[in-house]
Amino acid sequence: MENARELVIIKTMYDFQETFEDIDKTKVRGILEKNLCDYVLVNQSTALMASDMKEKIIFFLRIKKLEGLANDTLESYYHTLNEFSKHIIKPAAQINTNDIRTYLYTIQSENDIKKTTVNTKIIILKSFFKCLLEEELIKKNPMLKIKTMKVDKRSLRTALTIEELEKLRNACKDIREKAIVEFYYSTGCRLSEPLPIEISDINWNECSLIVVGKGSKEREVFFSKKCKLYLEEYFKTRKGDSQHLFCGIKKPYAALSDSGIQKIVKKIAKRTDIKKNIHPHILRHTFATLALQSGMSESAIQELLGHTNIDTTKIYAKISKSNLQYEYNKTMIA
Known part of the structure; x- marks a missing residue:
């Protein structure tokens, strides 16, 4: 499936960037696309709820790519949204504000991450759900009431x-x-x-x-x-x-x-x-x-x-x- 192939490429590019000091991302992407073009990739997860989020994430990333976002930014978006989808196993249309608040509280309390990191995740999630609403894939934006955390700029x-x-x-x-x-x-x-x-x-x-x-x-x-x-x-x-x-x-x-x-x-x-x-x-x-x-x-x-x-x-x-x-x-x- 084309969606699964693109997901593998984005995930692999992200993993390469995190693992190696320097890579030629254009060449690596070209090699991946060439070697995967003759294969049909199917996600092992067959749960309807999980596949719904994966498809929505790919849909969102494609729109952002057409808007001209850099590959580094797309890979960062993928990593954040993929992590989010593992915490909340629901179709995108069923995710509510309370689900997201619970997720943000959990990642901050369990991982002790900085407020600025949480805010980055919030900004990406806001962009994701706003896009889905504008494309009429969901009826309500669960991020409307979610605000970024106050941070002492100094x-x-x-x-x-x-x-x-x-x-x-x-x-x-x-x-x-x-x-x-x-x-x-x-x-x-x-x-x-x-x-x-x-x-x-x-x-x-x-x-x-x-x-x-x-x-x-x-x-x-x-x-x-x-x-x-x-x-x-x-x-x-x-x-x-x-x-x-x-x-x-x-x-x-x-x-x-x-x-x-x-x-x-x-x-x-x-x-x-x-x-x-x-x-x-x-x-x-x-x-x-x-x-x-x-x-x-x-x-x-x-x-x-x-x-x-x-x-x-x-x-x-x-x-x-x-x-x-x-x-x-x-x-x-x-």
Whole structure:
């Protein structure tokens, strides 16, 4: 069945991305489609209720694909909705608000996941059931009364101190790791923004490049002289002929994905004694916080980070004050 075949491809792509540091997703998808085209795949589950949700999920993902969502986003949607369907064994039309509240309470209490993770699941479920309602596949949207959890925005802006940043830099073992850490710190880019960039897109004279941020808005970002040296050495010494900014170390030397960058940063962080949760986005927070401490204006940081609202940038000013106090206390021995 075509639905089952597409489900296998999406699930396999997700599993590959979670397991391997870097893959050429276009080639892998092509190989899967080629090898599965002559086979009829049937889900072992024959329960009417289970198959109803699987079909609805595939229907939803196809619509989102036609809307232009990236494969990474589709795979994330699949993972969230597939997990949801395993908890609530009902036809989509019979799922009610209480079912969803019970599900959200269960996953948060049993797995102790963050509020931000729960909110991501809520947003995906809202999109899913809204789509089913608009397509007249269900008569009532069970997500209408479900609200995202309140989150202290300041808690989302954890930054590294100067000392912690140096520890992370010193933990890098090769030139690729050094280039990745320095690039994300010195540009303040979001995780996925530089991934489509090719070497020819870099303005070496100005140490800058154009990235596409949220809302498909272009902006110019800059990188440090230290980052320039690391990038130049990395491009000269790496294997393969990939033109992407960061790529794998094994054939076919494909461009690194979001998860590939995340795994590298996590690997570097494990070599340190930093207690904070280290991820690529914390380098963006660190850039903003340290830039404020150094006297850069909020409006300039807003422009560099691609914030639509200056209030988002102002959050860093509050964090910067606490970090300044930490640095002051550390310096003033007596």
